[in-house]
Amino acid sequence: MVRAAGKEPGGTQSIERALSLLDAFTEEHPERRVSELVQLTGLGQSTVSRLVGALEALGFLAHDPRSGLYRIGRRTISLSSLALNQSAVFRQSRQVAQNLAAELGLGTNVAERLDDRLFYLCHFEGRQAPRNFTMVGRGGPLHATGLGKALLSDSDPDEVIELVGKTLPGFTPKTLTRSADLLKALEEVRSRGYATEIEELAFGRACVAAPIRDQTSRVVAAISVSGPLSAIDLGRRQDELGTLVIEHADQISTALGYNSVSLGAARV
Template identity: 65%
Template sequence: MDGTSRVAGAGTQSVERALSLLAHFTDEQPERRISELVELTGLGQSTVSRLTGALEQLGYLVRDERSGLHRLGPRVVTMAGIALNQSPVHRAARQSAQNLAHDVGLGANVAERHGDVMFYLCHFEGPLAPRSFTLTGRTAPLHSTAMGKALLSGLAADEVRALMGARYPAYTPQTLTTVDALLDSLDEVRSRGYATEVEELAFGRACLAAPVRDRSGQIVASISVSGPLSAMDLGARQETLASKVIEYADQVSTGLGYLAHAGAPLH
């Protein structure tokens, strides 16, 4: 290996190590000490200190002078905003999701599928379903969420089996924990045009979601309304909420260039 290759290799290693530090800042642990990062990464303390110092200078980390804890910095927010603004789905869906939240008074969400998880692209709160945090950027399982089921409804049974494998963790007693149960649920999604989730991921919460298609007709995203069971009031509101979420999914699909066949429903 010549000198140039060695320098390039060392540079790549530094980038990988720096990114590995950032990956350990999560919703559950948004702040970290140097000692925690040393333990989590297995890197030496001097290496972690050097890398966190560089990340601070670049704005990717911020250090609280009183506690000594580090958290993600403004540069990360800037880059996340750039990435979202480059997403065709986010651009087409953002205003519709905001309007949907205002229309029904509940949370409105848009998500894509990234491999075997769903990824929230945007999230808006309604007065009946307030949150003190954003879901944007978070991931969630496919099999236990209405949005995930809406995303999977465009796949054939063998594609679902290959994608999901045997990974069906139970989050509540209502979670679908077998591929057969999931496939039955997906048939229902296709027949009525929307997916439901009632305490399958979290107790006391429900969600209705519809698929979003691009100009090719492929399902590329899903849009939903969600909130506490009491606010969703599915016994009285399910059909109304389903109609709304399908209506807004149609708007986003149209914005992405999808045109339903004449005389045929969009979903």
């Protein structure tokens, strides 16, 4: 349940209440009735009606008069675009990811880590991996995705366990549900430079991902290619795709200021 924050000094209570209403809209529930928002936030009917009216007037919510349902308004699109364009990873990876999707005909994604989940920054469809929705702005589990494993690849074991726990949620019979198995998979990622995921998050799909580093050599993002098993064909193409994602990850890393040669020399 989404609960509104209690009263705070400085006149922030109304802002927090309004944001709690926006937070009630999710991928699973993109449309809500006022009665649902009342139940989810614990706010009074009159308070919710007043705040919903203000958010609609400002363009942050849109209302369908026939169904009575509210949805997120278009004003949020301009804010999300502003946030994306301020991201150095997004700016440096967008064209690289788009080119890779066009070259392979597979889906291409770029993601960062947001706390204990990944957050999609870029998504481009390939002709062999179409989607009827965008992945941008969505989240995902770290342990059950190639992107997540790439993002965790430079974390020490204690940090990994602190983030994901010792027992991990399963999505398919192939999901890694023990932290020991995940740590072993991360060793393989570090050894070969890329991560794989085969039907660990969803049946019939696979991906290959590589970490992206910044000028400090820290992993700050990851790029992947993904698609149906028949299109990605890892049994035959895994090394080829692994090499490609590493090359494109390195291209983005270099644009972010990463220099493996100078960093290696500095350690000698």
